[in-house]
Structure formats: structure tokens, C-alpha cells
Amino acid sequence: MTAPHILIVDDEPDIRRVVSEILEDEGYQVSLAENGEAARRARRAQRPDLVLLDIWMPDVDGITLLKEWGDERGSGCPVIMMSGHGTVETAVEATRLGAYDFIEKPLSMAKLLLTVSRALEVAKLERENVGLRRQAQPLSEPLGRSAVMQQLREQIQRIAQHDAWVLISGEPGTGKALSARYLHACSPRRDGPFVEVGVAALLQENSAVELFGSEGDGKVQYGLLEQAKGGTLFLDEVGDMDLAVQARLYGALESGTCLRVGGVEPVTLDVRIVAATHRDLTREVQTKCFREDLYYQLNVVPLRVPPLRERSEDIPELLRYYADHFVHQEGLAYREFSVAAQNYLRNYSWPGNVRELKNLVQRLLILGNEQEVDLAEVRAALGTVVPQVGALVPPGEFDLPLREARENFERAYFAYQMRLHGGSVGKVAKSAGLERTHLYRKLRGLGVNIKESGKTADNE
Numbered sequence: 498m499t500a501p502h503i504l505i506v507d508d509e510p511d512i513r514r515v516v517s518e519i520l521e522d523e524g525y526q527v528s529l530a531e532n533g534e535a536a537r538r539a540r541r542a543q544r545p546d547l548v549l550l551d552i553w554m555p556d557v558d559g560i561t562l563l564k565e566w567g568d569e570r571g572s573g574c575p576v577i578m579m580s581g582h583g584t585v586e587t588a589v590e591a592t593r594l595g596a597y598d599f600i601e602k603p604l605s606m607a608k609l610l611l612t613v614s615r616a617l618e619v620a621k622l623e624r625e626n627v628g629l630r631r632q633a634q635p636l637s638e639p640l641g642r643s644a645v646m647q648q649l650r651e652q653i654q655r656i657a658q659h660d661a662w663v664l665i666s667g668e669p670g671t672g673k674a675l676s677a678r679y680l681h682a683c684s685p686r687r688d689g690p691f692v693e694v695g696v697a698a699l700l701q702e703n704s705a706v707e708l709f710g711s712e713g714d715g716k717v718q719y720g721l722l723e724q725a726k727g728g729t730l731f732l733d734e735v736g737d738m739d740l741a742v743q744a745r746l747y748g749a750l751e752s753g754t755c756l757r758v759g760g761v762e763p764v765t766l767d768v769r770i771v772a773a774t775h776r777d778l779t780r781e782v783q784t785k786c787f788r789e790d791l792y793y794q795l796n797v798v799p800l801r802v803p804p805l806r807e808r809s810e811d812i813p814e815l816l817r818y819y820a821d822h823f824v825h826q827e828g829l830a831y832r833e834f835s836v837a838a839q840n841y842l843r844n845y846s847w848p849g850n851v852r853e854l855k856n857l858v859q860r861l862l863i864l865g866n867e868q869e870v871d872l873a874e875v876r877a878a879l880g881t882v883v884p885q886v887g888a889l890v891p892p893g894e895f896d897l898p899l900r901e902a903r904e905n906f907e908r909a910y911f912a913y914q915m916r917l918h919g920g921s922v923g924k925v926a927k928s929a930g931l932e933r934t935h936l937y938r939k940l941r942g943l944g945v946n947i948k949e950s951g952k953t954a955d956n957e
Contacts, residue, residue, distance in 0.1 A: 501617050502526040504545040506536040506562075507579065508554045512604070516549065519606055520613070533557025540566075544833050544868060545574055547616055549609075550596075552580040552587060560590060567595045575616040579604065638679045639672055640818060641811030645803050649676070656798050657683035662750075664735075664795045665773040667802030669901045670852030673773040674733055676802050681729040686769055689728025694721050697737040697900055704742050706758050709749065713759040722755055725768045735795065736776035736787060737900075747791040770795065775901070777944070784941040805847040805854065812843050815851065819858040829862040837872040845879065908943045915945060 503525050507513050510531070517527045528545065530536040533556045539545075548566075552559040563576055578591045581602030588599040597616045600609060639649055656663060657680045665673045674693065681691045699707055710720030721730060732738075738746070749755035750770065754763035772795045781787035805812070816834050823829045834842070847853055861870050861878055911925065918924035926936040 500524050500526050501546040502528065502544075503613065504528045504530060504536065504539050504548045506530045506533070506539075506548060506554075506559070507551040508532055509551075512551075512579075512602075516604070516606075516609070519610070523610060525613075533559075533562050536562060546620070547574055547613060548576045549613075550576050550578055552578060552591075553582060560587070560594065563591060563594045563596060575620050577612055577616060637682065639676055639802075640815060641808055642814065643808040643811045645808050646811060649800075649802065650679070652800065653680045654683050656680060656800065658685070659798075660685075660769055661797045662770045662795055663772070663798045663800055664778075665771065665800045665802060666778075667773070667775060668804045668850055669775045669898065670850035671802040671804055672851050673775075673802050674731065676800065677729070677731045677733075677771045677773060680771060680800075681731075681769075684729070684769070686728050690725055691729050691731065692721050692725035693731045693733060695733045697734050699738075704739060705745060708742065708746065709755045709757055710764075711758040711760070717757070720755070720757065722749065722766055722768055723764060727767055729769045729771055732770065732772040734774055734776075735772040736774040736778055736781055738787075740786075740788065743788045743791050747788060747794055750791075750794050780944070781942075784938065786938075786942055805850045806845075809843040812854070813839050815854055816842070816858060819855050820862065823859050823862050827859075829859075832862055832865055832868060832870050834870045834875075835872060838870050838875045841872055841875055904943060907939070908945060911940055911943060911945045915940075 503520055505513055505516055505520075505527060507516075508531055513529050513531070517529060520527050528539050530539045532554050536548075536550070540548075550559045550562060559578060559580075563578070566576070575597035576595065578588075578596045578599045579602060580587065580599070591599050597619070598612050600612060639646055639653075641647075653676060663677075663680065665676055667673050677693070678691060681687060694707070696704075706718065706720065708720050708722060710723055711718045749766065752763070753766050755766055756763050776787075778787050778792050778796075782789045782792050813834070816839065820831060820833075824831045842854075849856070857875075857878060861874065864878075865874060867874075911929075914925045914928060918928065922936060922940070923933060926933045929936065931939070
């Protein structure tokens, strides 16, 4: 096990020498800084487990440094203040700013060693408690202190008190499922089941059985609508649902009953429906890919989950959360993101949203060896040349589910073909090897403008 790393910041060479010798004799790793600027450099070079910080120094005083470090999220190490000219007011101020303790000079080495030992033990216990809580309890609410996330949580809490159905929209990877679970946990139905179904994962030929159940030959299979009785049924990516199943679902929701496949007696439903989609369902309705009546049935209360690029101030908190998560869940070594790396990620567009961020953190913890994740490593991880592809992969593309990645490729492919063939749907259909009417539907579903080059299909 690596010995704790202690940074000693003091402008008196004799104090630095004596304290460092004693701490090294006790088995600690020690770094030295003669002033505030050197302390900043030392903390950038290696994250300390504890800092012994003098108050009065020629360039930057210790209180200023303490406040500066306290404003850094995730700095997370105890600071013991030292001073030969301290006052009660100074000690109170240091404690208010987060200092673990305040020791007067001349230093009592016995007291110093005891204080260091206790501070390190407290910090260790705090880390273990956080880890245990996260192991026992997964993320239970949308994370982030930004204004948009505070507003989202408040909106969910208000909506949860009413039994109205909710349609959650948002880009892939934004956390729509987490928002649905949080809504359920805040609702009067919280003691009932929360049943989550990925609509795209339902077998096409068996989706009606899975949703509504079946009966026959003396056997009954309870569908998801019944399994969620008294609770919430979450339909993730409801836009992927087959039209025939959409019709059956609308009928069930409209009547408050469902008929199992092969059954003759309707079953009364007691379930709250929360649906989610990354698609524009109004456009899907216009192109007849989604039933209009079901859309209005589900969209009683709309809820939008913002993409990560709209709440970039939450990124440092998310980085820390997922770093801790993988440390405790998978036993990976903890790595801290440098300020430069965090700043770069705050300005990154995050096409894969929180899912992409989570995958990035896991990848960096697995592949990296240094204690700190630096800017160069982040840049390399976000723009990886994939073997046998020979091109720069768009950041986050491989972090998307297959369906979304395929849609992104098809959208780019057909937009290119439309430009190449001057907007001629007939020529694009021939080039792509598709039947023309099928191509029309696909283009509309993907949102590709058939008038891309100013030439409509009617002018072919």
C-alpha cells in the first residue's frame, strides 16, 4: 500500500527540514513548498493526502490558499494550518474554510504526529462511507448542481405528486431512465413496483405477449402491464414500438383494461405510464410512424431532460461521481482529472451525453497508470483511430447503442447521397439499392431533407 503523501508548505527552511524528517521517519511520503506559488505547483504535480500549511508567507498567505483550494470541487484532502502568530479570529476563519485543525508554533512534534494521524484516518473513513453508500445504493436522482438540473428535479417532484402519464424526451444518454425512476420514487406509488422495459429490446413477434401477457392451455403469463400493478411502467424508447402494438396499447390505456393474448376476459389496469423517447414524436406522427392517438394519450405531461452540453458546469461533479463509482464497483485505481482536462471536457460537445461521459471515465481508469488524468490523455481518448477503419471516429459514436449509431450513420450517408445526386430521390434509391417508396419513408424518419440541393423529387 502506498504511504500517504503529505505536502509541507512553510517559508522557514528549518521547519520544512525538521518536519519532513520526522514525517519520513514515520513512513510518510513528503513534498516541500517554500511559498504559495510553489505549493500550487506541488499540488498540480501530485495530489497530496494531507497538507501542512503555514499562514504567513511572502507571496500568498495560507488562508487565501485554503479558500482557493476549498473552492475546487474534489480537492478532498485535509489541511492542518500552522502559525506562530495566529489569533483566535484566524483559527476560526481557517476552520470555517474547512481546515481540519490549527496548530501553533513552535510545533509540538507529538501533537503534530497525532493530528496528522487523526486527520488521515478521518479522511479515509469519509471515503469509505461514501463508497459504501454508493455500493449499496445506486444513483437515485439526476445529478448536477446547475440551474437546469435543479429545475428538472423540482419539476419531477411536482409532477410525481399527480398520477398523470408522462412523456420524457431527450437525446440518447441524457438519463431519461434515471429521471423516470426518480419520478417513481417521489410519487405516492413509490412502494409499488417500477417495471422498466426497453421497447426496442422487445421481440417483434412476441412484444404483445410481453406487454399484455397471454393465457391458454391452463397457463397464464402476466404481462408487464400487470406486473407493474400499483406502480409505474416505464416504456423506454417508445418510438420504436411496432404500429400494431401501439394500437393495442392505446386501446388498453384508453379503457383502463387489457386483454391477454389468447384471453377472453379483460384485466383491469392500475399502473402509471411513463414513456421516454429520443425521437421527435410529432414528426413521427406526421410520417405515420407513430399513432397520433397514442401520442396524445402518453403526452399528458411532457418532461425534457437536457443534454449534457447545456449543463457543462455539472461535468466536474459527474467525473468525480463516476470515478468513485468505478473505484468501488470494479476495484479500479482512483484517478483525478486535472483542471485542464476538466476544462476541456466542459467545452466538449458530448454527443453521447452522460452515457458517453461514464464510458469515458471507465476507459480512462482502466487504461491509465498515472494518478492524474491529463489533457493529452483526454484528447486521445476522445479521438481514437480505430484499427482497420482508417479514419477518425466521431467522439462518442462507439459509446452509443447500436440503433442510435446506425441511425447517425444512415442520416449522414443519405444526406451525402442527396447532395451527390442533386436531391434526386430516384437516383439515390438506385445508388443505395432501395425501393423508392421505402427510401421516402426512411428519409423522413431520419429527418433528411429531400430538398437538400433545392431540387424536389417532382422535378426529376
